[in-house]
Amino acid sequence: MEKVKVMIVDDSKVSRAMIEGNLARTNFEVCAQAKNAAEAVELYEQFKPAVVTMDMNLPDADGLECSRRIRAVDPEAKIVMISAMKDASLVARGREVGISAFLQKPVSINELIDTLMILCQSKAGKVAVLRESYAKPFVKAxxxxxxSMTGVHSEVELQxxxxxxxDISGxxxxxxxxxxxxxxxxxxxxxKTMKDFATVMLDAxxxxxITEDEASESVEEAVNIIVGRGVSNINDVFKDKxxxxxxxxxxxxxxIRIASPKLTTFRICARTRLGDINMSVGFAEGE
Structure with missing residues (x-):
């Protein structure tokens, strides 16, 4: 899945490294880093990122002027101002030059990711972020x-x-x-897969x-563990979600028909010698 390109504009090497580190395990990819306004415009034209993070204080111009220059090149440019200050005057001046969002340092990873997701919230962009940052941890889980519970290997597909x-039978x-x-x-x-899975899991x-009740209770316990691991994988990255x-x-x-209204849903299929074990994981569209 193609990642969403981000350019970082900041004269601080430490700040650039922190933002890049926060994005490393998400569907956002840092395609370029600029330490001044002149470099930012040049790199923007070269890499055409989907979104730019912009520091206010640069050595050759402030973040507002740098944003104005970038938007002169591309009027559709999406820019997030990240500044130690976030007062009404700065926001008003930023809006005038076309800055899309404002964050105050220090920025948490969740604030940053949520803001980038909103700015890149075309349907395709949103689905890509949900797939990489939220669905893929469940693939691993x-x-x-x-x-871990059966010793059975699987080949996994995500779509x-x-x-x-x-529509479910079983x-x-x-x-x-x-x-x-x-x-x-x-x-x-x-x-059949339910009973075979339970037989191996219980080491019968x-x-x-194996009775149907024993089989269903075993699968329920396994699912509780698997989904819990998936959520833990996500929480490891997004610390305060x-x-x-x-x-x-x-x-x-x-x-059985189970409806999933207003969810962006992914299907994970694990193909094993016991049969196909499927997971449908869906996320509310409002998030």
Missing amino acids: LQQGIF EEERSFL IAVIVGLTGIPNGRAIVYMDD EEGDE EMRITPPGTIVGSK
């Missing part, structure tokens, strides 16, 4: 969770789910996601019969 509903375990963004995760598989002896999970709910049956 699903693959590692299956292996955006175009439908606003899921078992579906639903876990709510609270915090920012909120949403839900659903892990589902057919009856050959010939032992504090995503949490709700207690799981389980549905067993055939021809």
Whole structure:
């Protein structure tokens, strides 16, 4: 998935390194760094970033003048002013030259990512950020969770789910996601895969019969662990998002339809020797 290009304009090497470090594990990629206004304009024309972070104090011009020069080159340029000061006068003057957003130092990673997401919030850009920063941690959690609980290897695929509903026959375990963004995760598989997964997970002896209740309870516990790991992976990067999970709910049956209105949803399929183990993870569109 193509990353969203960001250019950093700041005369401080430390500040540039901090912003680059904050973006390193997200879908935003630093394509250029400028330490003064002249360099910023030159690099903007060369790299054409999707968004620019702009310091107020530069050696050859202030951030307002630098922003004006960039927007003279590209009137659609998206610029975030990051300054030690954030008073009404600065914001008003910034708006006049076309600055899109204002952040005050020190900037938390969540403030920065949220602001960049909003500015790049075309549908494609938003989906790309959700995929890389929020869906991919669940890919890792699903693959590692299956292996740690059963010793079974898997090949995993991730894709955006175009439908606003899921049709399921077998078992579906639903876990709510609270915090920012909120949403839900659903892990589902057919009856045979459910029983085979539970048999391996419980290390049942050959010939032992696993009841449907034992199988569904085992899968529910596994899903609770897997989704919890996915959320922990996200919280490791976004320190104060504090995503949490709700207690799981389980549905067993055939021809089950689960609607996912107003969610940006991704489907993760883990192909194993036991069968396909699927996860649908969706995030609220308002976040």
